[in-house]
Amino acid sequence: MTRIPQWMMSARVLAGLSVAALICLAALFAPLLAPHDPNEQTLTSILLPPAWLPGGQADFPLGTDSLGRCVLSRLLYGGRIAMTVALLSSFGAMVLGAVLAHVAGYFGGAVDWFIGRVVDIWMSFPPVILALIFMVGLGPGLRNVILSIILVDWTRFCRVLRSEVLIVTRRDYVTAARLLGFSHWRIIAHEIAPATTPLLITLASLEMGIAVIVEAILSFVGLSVTADTPAWGQMIADARLSIYQSSWNLVFPVLAIFVTVFAFNILGDGLRRTLDVRLAEAQRA
Amino acid sequence: MSLLVARDLSVSASIGGETLPVLQSLCFSLAPGKILGLVGESGAGKSMLGLTIAQMLPPGFACSSGSLSFGGEDLIAMPAVKRRALLGRDIAFIPQEPLSALNPVLTIGQQIGEHLARLGLATAAERKARALALFDSVHLPQGEQLLDRYPHQISGGMCQRVLIAMAFAGKPRLVIADEPTTALDVTIQARIVRLIVDMQKRNHTAVVFITHDLRLATHICDDILVLYAGRPVEYGPARRLFSAPAHPYTRCLQLASPSMRGERRALLALPERMPGLRAWKDLRGCAFAPRCPVAIAGCSQAPPALEETAPGHRAACIRSAETGGIVAPPPTAVAPAGEHQPVLQAQRLCKTFAIGGLFRRMRFSALRDVSFELRRNEFLGIVGESGSGKTTLARLLVGLETPSQGRIRFATEVSDTRRQRRSEIQLVFQDPQSALNPRRRVGTIVTQSLEAEGTATPAARAERARELLREIGLAPEMAARFPAQLSGGQKQRVNIARALCASPKILVADEIVSGLDVSVQAQLLDLLIALRRQRPFSMIFISHDLSVVRYLCDRVLVMYRGEIVESGATGEVFAAPKHPYTRALLAAMPPDDPSAAWAPALFESAAGSAP
Numbered sequence: 001m002t003r004i005p006q007w008m009m010s011a012r013v014l015a016g017l018s019v020a021a022l023i024c025l026a027a028l029f030a031p032l033l034a035p036h037d038p039n040e041q042t043l044t045s046i047l048l049p050p051a052w053l054p055g056g057q058a059d060f061p062l063g064t065d066s067l068g069r070c071v072l073s074r075l076l077y078g079g080r081i082a083m084t085v086a087l088l089s090s091f092g093a094m095v096l097g098a099v100l101a102h103v104a105g106y107f108g109g110a111v112d113w114f115i116g117r118v119v120d121i122w123m124s125f126p127p128v129i130l131a132l133i134f135m136v137g138l139g140p141g142l143r144n145v146i147l148s149i150i151l152v153d154w155t156r157f158c159r160v161l162r163s164e165v166l167i168v169t170r171r172d173y174v175t176a177a178r179l180l181g182f183s184h185w186r187i188i189a190h191e192i193a194p195a196t197t198p199l200l201i202t203l204a205s206l207e208m209g210i211a212v213i214v215e216a217i218l219s220f221v222g223l224s225v226t227a228d229t230p231a232w233g234q235m236i237a238d239a240r241l242s243i244y245q246s247s248w249n250l251v252f253p254v255l256a257i258f259v260t261v262f263a264f265n266i267l268g269d270g271l272r273r274t275l276d277v278r279l280a281e282a283q284r285a
Numbered sequence: 286m287s288l289l290v291a292r293d294l295s296v297s298a299s300i301g302g303e304t305l306p307v308l309q310s311l312c313f314s315l316a317p318g319k320i321l322g323l324v325g326e327s328g329a330g331k332s333m334l335g336l337t338i339a340q341m342l343p344p345g346f347a348c349s350s351g352s353l354s355f356g357g358e359d360l361i362a363m364p365a366v367k368r369r370a371l372l373g374r375d376i377a378f379i380p381q382e383p384l385s386a387l388n389p390v391l392t393i394g395q396q397i398g399e400h401l402a403r404l405g406l407a408t409a410a411e412r413k414a415r416a417l418a419l420f421d422s423v424h425l426p427q428g429e430q431l432l433d434r435y436p437h438q439i440s441g442g443m444c445q446r447v448l449i450a451m452a453f454a455g456k457p458r459l460v461i462a463d464e465p466t467t468a469l470d471v472t473i474q475a476r477i478v479r480l481i482v483d484m485q486k487r488n489h490t491a492v493v494f495i496t497h498d499l500r501l502a503t504h505i506c507d508d509i510l511v512l513y514a515g516r517p518v519e520y521g522p523a524r525r526l527f528s529a530p531a532h533p534y535t536r537c538l539q540l541a542s543p544s545m546r547g548e549r550r551a552l553l554a555l556p557e558r559m560p561g562l563r564a565w566k567d568l569r570g571c572a573f574a575p576r577c578p579v580a581i582a583g584c585s586q587a588p589p590a591l592e593e594t595a596p597g598h599r600a601a602c603i604r605s606a607e608t609g610g611i612v613a614p615p616p617t618a619v620a621p622a623g624e625h626q627p628v629l630q631a632q633r634l635c636k637t638f639a640i641g642g643l644f645r646r647m648r649f650s651a652l653r654d655v656s657f658e659l660r661r662n663e664f665l666g667i668v669g670e671s672g673s674g675k676t677t678l679a680r681l682l683v684g685l686e687t688p689s690q691g692r693i694r695f696a697t698e699v700s701d702t703r704r705q706r707r708s709e710i711q712l713v714f715q716d717p718q719s720a721l722n723p724r725r726r727v728g729t730i731v732t733q734s735l736e737a738e739g740t741a742t743p744a745a746r747a748e749r750a751r752e753l754l755r756e757i758g759l760a761p762e763m764a765a766r767f768p769a770q771l772s773g774g775q776k777q778r779v780n781i782a783r784a785l786c787a788s789p790k791i792l793v794a795d796e797i798v799s800g801l802d803v804s805v806q807a808q809l810l811d812l813l814i815a816l817r818r819q820r821p822f823s824m825i826f827i828s829h830d831l832s833v834v835r836y837l838c839d840r841v842l843v844m845y846r847g848e849i850v851e852s853g854a855t856g857e858v859f860a861a862p863k864h865p866y867t868r869a870l871l872a873a874m875p876p877d878d879p880s881a882a883w884a885p886a887l888f889e890s891a892a893g894s895a896p
Contacts, residue, residue, distance in 0.1 A: 175714070
């Protein structure tokens, strides 16, 4: 099959994917792209505006913060944290949520009831508070940020996927596979999972946006990575103190979060439109 | 004076930049108080007429030429406001799916009240009185209570009666009934048809009755128009058209459906199937020529004109004179009937389901005391309407459910694991769409049972797939296709092949031909007979269609509300039914002879109980 898959043709997917890829590349090559060390303090030139404004210096393209650190460099390095968290935590939440959703939807009965109640209880906590509680318990660090987002957000996958699994499980071809004597795990892996994968991918891309926001919130309140690692939320927190002297310091990290989340959201929406089983099947019929 | 006249009415669709003909040169006239039958297979364009009248054609579809006049006024050119005034008052519709035609969140009373208000009944008291009178006219009992019910609380047959009452409420001059009975049970079907005809006679309404069932149309219609690939192929008085068809397609339709009386004759299974909409544009000659048994070279040269073959009877065929010569193939020797040795015995099977929540638990008995045996190489039919427990029985037999009481014994002792049952009994599913994984190729689907064994090499699997496809009459190249690329009939063949792959001794077929067109149905029935000759196996064939069971099965069980009420050799049971329910089922079938009287039971009057 040399045909370009349909999802690649969607403008939303292409736009979302290319912006996300650009951010990823920028984060990956931060050491090469950044003009300064992100933690290097130039106390002689603090709160500089961007270079194109009066008083700006070409040396600091996006200006400096209250400690004289280069905003552009900090943004690029902060992107590494944001993207790592986005990719790994959404992947982890996807795996955990999907496994439980398939188990619940396929076996039904008491297993389904139990998993459903756990999800209910889990989702009754405000998600950010729950993440904060985990961070307090686990201590700061990138690994723990990822872990706490996984532990909070798997329920999104579980709840949505479970109903999809229920629908697919009722299809006759799943019954046919049971009659032929396949094992349960094989039926889930070969008959059901391929049908739920498009939804899974869509949810994962939306989850990446959510993970970026949650990480920003955690680092805003100082419960994410340690202070010597630049993160977007931290930058916002720092800029908050000098907001009247230099509003630019606030604008750039907020813009970075906005663009990243927006890219993931339109990617997710584009994927949903092109990959959604029900929409695709309705078109084919 | 005709009420509805179509002159060269054509509808075309523009899809993906192409203009495709959907309906071509439709001509008919319908007088007040008459019924016109529009007969054709699915996809022939039957429903387009109703949609054209309502101007509800799908996007891209438009009436391209010709005229359609209603009471002397042109329906196509008419301004939308004027048409809206006609619809619902002078022109009413009876839909195919009664449940989806009613709004689930409004009560029956609200919906009928809204309709009556539009018809000009100002006060609520007037509307209620009128609604009750209408319910009475369609024999709906307990009208007062019905007004407060929601559509899901009443049966499909009752919903359809409500819709019939609404359609006839405004004393319309024309009613369009688009397959009004396909979603309903056989006995309800017959009653609904009888009801529509009664209402039509009482109100002197003209009716366009759209159906795929030529025999049914013959019994109730005055005139019939047969459509094939969007073209009218034959038009004439119903009885004449049935007894002396002038187009080979009409004749083949007749010969493709099994009869209920007389000797069991073989079916005429047309090859292939009707071309799809996209191919119609490229058909140079007669659309039916590629499948026609009497086609000559001239047939595919130019499209035949609709010409009169007898007064009032027209057919679009240059070989019209040859039509009478088309006969069904000679009856094939039926494979030796079942031996006496039983391969499966059901002993006093009961199945009870618990329904409802924590506080109001109810028990529903789906099967009660069902005992029967299936003999080696026997085809056993099970008939009954929905809710009679047929599907529950099938699920019990293959091991998808466990019986609440009683047991199932196989000739060879098998344990209850599915792995062991695999080579003993297999199920063929009703809905081929849902039974085939859309993400697998046909070749892997049919050999799934080898996959389950886990011993076959890919090469052996491919070989087995080719072998199975040949056996079920599909080209070996089909193995590389996805189910979405197959037609309904082909999907059902793949479905059968998958069940056969494990070489089971017993096949359980649950309504496997019910959703298919008659010509495809005939192909599948003949396939089952051919398979039976090649490799002996026993089959339990579940169907609501008695004629199909009569054609295929040696013995039959009649089920009613979870119990077997009658059983015996198929011919005997259908020739001399003993149980009243069997008699009711048989009476619901329109007889083969178009001039024979057919009067299915009417719904019991308001005092009686609902079916």
